[in-house]
Amino acid sequence: MSFSHHDRRPDPRPSLRSLEVFVAAAEHGNFTAAGRALGITQSAVSRQVADLESMIGVVLFLRRGARLSLTPTGGRLVAGLSPALADARRAVAEVASAQAVVTLSMLPSVAAKWLAPRLGGFVSAHPYIDLRVSASRHLVDFAAEGIDAAIRYGPKPAPGLVAHPLAEETVTPVAAPGYVRDHALHAPADLARATLLHGDIPEDWPEWCAAASVPMPPPEGPRLGDDTTILQAAIEGNGVALGRSHLISEDIAAGRLVAPFPTHLKARYAYWFVYPEGLEPTAALIAVRDWTIAAFAAT
Structure with missing residues (x-):
């Protein structure tokens, strides 16, 4: 036809x-x-x-x-x-919009002391990314907990994760300016008349004192488990804390804390940006990763 x-x-x-x-x-x-x-x-x-x-x-x-x-x-x-x-x-x-949601896990101290002061910069750079922070002290199960990526503090992450190194850091004593002045903390040996705040980081007071070549003062002072808590106690003038460099940078820049001694102990651990192997990262996840790497480099 x-x-x-x-x-x-x-x-x-x-x-x-x-x-x-x-x-x-x-x-x-x-x-x-x-x-x-x-x-x-x-x-x-x-x-x-x-x-x-x-x-x-x-x-x-x-x-x-x-x-x-x-x-x-x-x-x-x-x-x-x-x-x-x-x-x-x-x-x-x-x-x-669904592709632009990124859920990022990190320690509460990293969320409060490192990310929070920089969050405005992230939002300005990436206004269309819905960044959701899961602050916890345990190693998350990415799939089970709906986590896209994590900022981890520790040794090199285990196999099965794509791991981007972010930064190493140092540990040094910090205190409120008024506390340093009132207790005349001019040299490491002066810590004998200070209250030492104890945390749970691997680098402790005996190790720092050995690096500074001074005797370890008596182990007096409260033991506080979280970096956010111990640094806030120092800011409030309650003693001297061992501060990790990436977590104290904003408080030192703002004058809330000072590092009165020149000895800085290299930390055993480092920061990593990790996500599961086999995961095809979205454009939003790549943007969060690249911003995080750059922000740590600038700290």
């Missing part, structure tokens, strides 16, 4: 782009404004509309100079397309 020229029907399968251009032209009433809204030229809009009219075999606009008015058929097509295009944009936005 054959068809004559008059039996042929136009192929009603225009591209999504041509439909989007048509709706924009209808909404703006001229090709120039539609092109400006879409980021294309007026001639490109005109060509897309002309191709669409040719493809479906109907006139969609009446042209009166630069002004456009919809034909009845064009009006029906806009009425049907506008909600559909809005739904499509909404679906794409929802998928993109």
